[in-house]
Amino acid sequence: MARDTLGEVPDETLLVLYARGDADAARLLMHRLLPRVLAYAARLLSDRAEAEDVAQEVMLRLWKVATDWRSGEAQVATWVYRVTTNLCTDRLRSRTRRRALPLDNAPDVADAAPAAPAHLMETDRMTALQDALNLLPDRQRQAVVLRHIEGLTNPQIAEVMDIGVEAVESLTARGKRGLAALLAGQRDALGYDDEGE
């Protein structure tokens, strides 16, 4: 199927088309899902190279499961987030110690770089946020990233993390309180003093 006709096609349909041999469907699925998988993995692992390895592995598992995909059983995006969560959890468990994200290893900026002072401030903010995220318990970090950065709904997060919606609400609330505590005292340094509340 021509790529320009696939724009509005649901992920699941693209996966079925891929399973029938449509390479364009694979390319479009990759463009839709890979950035989200990579961003999520990078937030959880705080390591670009490891996040790329995980993202590639998640997509590989998606290709392999295409022929056996059961329609309506799960959303493709939710399945992808779940596999990403599991792979990242395995990697985090295998680490001997938690590492902070080095500045030169920080995620690439998607948009055009802002002017120098603002760019530096944004870099400081993202570094501070990532450092604080790294110190949260794994489950709280996953819930906060999925809810407040990836923009998933609580029911979707519940499916990804295989827990109830109430548990998701509890994790995100505790995670945000934890972030606020970890970032306490940095409001001025991060440039929020002159932006109003």
Next chain:
Amino acid sequence: MPWDTMMKANEMTDADLDALLAGARDHAPVPSDALMARVMVDAIAVQQNVVAPAAVRPRVASPAERSPVRWFERLAAVFGGTGALAGVSLATVAGVFIGIVQPAPVAAVTSALLVEMQLETVELFPSETALWEEAAE
């Protein structure tokens, strides 16, 4: 300003935190060309090795299509193989043919046998004609 008030004023508010998290969306890592190429190589490889073979897998014949062959094979097995079955079939056809056509040599043999056979008959019941004759008298 008292110290604790200054510290309180320097704490991140909910709005600050929400803004910080929302800003993180704009700073998501972008997949490199190399990563996308690796992912597509995987996709094509899986498509060729897993998806395509499944799509062109040889069609399995239905039981109805297979049954004539199996029926013949089973019968041949009873007679000890297809060669033996062919011999039995030829003998059967030849016997039927000889019985119907009755070739001259065979007819001579059968007539000679019938001539030599002397059949004796015994009447166990009196004939019907005798009964009528007795009644007339």
